[in-house]
Amino acid sequence: MTHVLVTGGSGYIGSWCTLALLDAGFTVRTTVRDPAREPQLRATLNRPGANLEVVRADLSADDGWRAAADGCDAILHVASPTLTRPPRDDDEMVRPAVDGTLRVLRAARDAGVRRVVMTSAIGAIAYGHPPRDTPFTERDWTNVDAGIGPYQKSKTLSERAAWDFVAGEGRGLELATVNPTAVLGPVLGPDYSPSLNGIARMLDGSMPTLLKFATGYVDVRDVASLHLLAMTEPAAAGERFIATAGHSLWQRDIARIMRERLGERAAKVPTREMPLAVARGLALVNPQMGALKMLLGRNLDATSAKAERLLGWKARPIEDTVVETAESLLALPR
Known part of the structure; x- marks a missing residue:
């Protein structure tokens, strides 16, 4: 493989995947919804003279996808629809995710692409289940009928649709998925993943108390390296891969790591944990808290075995990632 398409190359995970590909010597084409973002993307990647082409394609429309896929050996489908406000209903997030995934897969098949690696999420694995003491694995699927959030539902149904398409209409197209837990890591600029917001809010004092939940975390650079392995290794075809670093961490663990390793720079990081009953009550009326209601009191441990x-x-120690995440956020211009 020499030519690779990355969908959503201006996003947080997409940018790091693009960097990993360029640094490994691949020729990369990446999609953006708005061509005006190309100069910003190139500046963010900071790879002058790299074999990088930026093209326009939007998950909500057919135009541009076949041209984007032509001549590529593989596709990293990282792009996912995003909303700047809570969705009015689940379909507002689910339909664009499913339809966009199918657009990319059709274009890949028709262009003779060998393999697609799709960025799914732990949200397609670990939600809607009763409490359990064993880690989630790739054999698990989120129960979309259990009142889960629209994001987790969109990730689950779009991944299901991808596997169904490849099985029924793929005509030899190979698929692998990468299912990261919460993604942390150094930021490349002021636009970064929502999963970093918790770290940012702890640091600036806008999160006065900690919430009681535990989930897995993983470094974005390790997520990118897993995408490349899933793209190049023969054994990855037809497989799902959870990306997580060790066992899950409670939010209080994240706060403790920052206080211990950052000293005065973590002076605003909270030390108290909100009572579970209070958090669950707030989740009923606060949209930001409501997005976390399925997590409260739960430990969503998973394994990358x-x-x-x-x-x-191999994932790097998550304690180091937490510190590097915090340091990069603190270094952003204010």
Whole structure:
């Protein structure tokens, strides 16, 4: 493989995947919805002279996808529809995610692409289940009928649609998915993943108390390296891979790491945990809290043993990632 298309190359994970590909010597084409963002993307990547082409394509329309896929050996489908406000109903997020995924897969098949690696999420694996003591694995699927949030539903149904398409209409197209837990890591600019907002709010004092939930975390650079392994390794075809670093962490663990490692720079990081009953009450009336209501009181542990065994993937210590995330956020211009 030499030519790779990255959908959503201006996003947080997409940018790091693009960097990993360029640094590994691949020729990369990446899509953006707005061509005016190309100079900003190139400046963010900071790879002058790199074999990088930026093209326009939008998940909500057919135009541009076949041309974007032509001549590519593989596609990293990282792009996902986003909303700047809570959706009015689930379909407002689900339909664009499913339809956009199918547009990319049709274009890949018709252009003779060998393999697509789709960025899914732990949200397609670990939600809507009763409490459990064992880690989630790639055999698990989120229960979309259990009152889960629209984001998790969109990730689950779009991944399901991808597997169904490849099985029924793919004509030999290979698929692998990467399912990251909460993604942290250094920021490349002021636009970064929503999963970093919790770190940012702890640091600036806008999160006065901690919430009681635990989930897995993973470094964005390790997520990018897993995408490349899933793209190039023969054993990855037809497989799902959870990306997580070790066991899950409670939010209080994240706060403790920052206070211990950052000293005075973490002076605003909270130390108290909000009582669970209070948090659940707030989740009924506060949209920001409502998005976390399925997590409150839960421990969504997961394992990356499959990626380690089949692909030789290894995640860096998450404690180091937490610190590097915080330091990069603190370094942003204010």
